[in-house]
Amino acid sequence: MFTVLSAAVVTAWLAIALLALGYGGLVVQIRELQSRGTHPSRTLYPELAAPERSLSTVALAVTKTCPTCAEAFEEWRGVARDLKGMGHRPVTISLDGSTDWLVPEGTELKTADELTSPFLLAYQPALLIIDSNGELLSAEPVGSAVALRKRCYEVMNSNTVVSS
Missing domain, CATH: 1.20.5 (Single alpha-helices involved in coiled-coils or other helix-helix interfaces)
Structure with missing residues (x-):
């Protein structure tokens, strides 16, 4: 024992x-x-990096099956021109791969399969803010054209990259 x-x-x-x-x-x-x-939680999108350190890439993520996306996109066309005029990089991201979006001249259209990492968003449309390193700083739902315009003008009126 x-x-x-x-x-x-x-x-x-x-x-x-x-x-x-x-x-x-x-x-x-x-x-x-x-x-x-x-940092494992840090997601980088080098293909969406902002042109300069003090500027942002502002991207609108949309799908063709979302009625709010069509409304927000109409507002986005004007806001994207203003963003571009301030030196920011406006990009439209088609999450469903549709290339039917008529983006304003001087802006870009990217499909989800062109990105190095997927955007796992539970909502569309979404406004994405990306810094000059390609790091996703924020991804916010956009419930209306008014909300889209308000958030984009906040980015334009800031002197540095806006993070939420």
């Missing part, structure tokens, strides 16, 4: 030692990732 109990205690201590070694290795890996500045 004493031998079985001793074997159980030795086995338990060995298991504790192995767990401690595994935990130590995990801590080392986490610290290494932190020292590199790697």
Whole structure:
């Protein structure tokens, strides 16, 4: 009986030692990732990077099956020209791959399959703000043309990249 109990205690201590070694290795890996500045939650879209550090890429994400998208897009056509005039980069992103959107001259149309990472948005239309590194700073639902215009003019009137 004493031998079985001793074997159980030795086995338990060995298991504790192995767990401690595994935990130590995990801590080392986490610290290494932190020292590199790697942030897993950071999503980059280099193809949507803003032209300069003090400017933004402002993108309207739309789908053809969304009635609010059509309303917001009509307002977007004028707002995009104003954004472009201020030096920002206006982009229309077609989440469903439709290329039927008639974007204003000087603006871009990108489809979701042209992007390095997907936009996982539960709402359309959405207004996206992206900095000069291609980092997505905000993705906000746009419920109306008025809300779209208001948010875009907030971006235009700021001196630096706006993040929410």
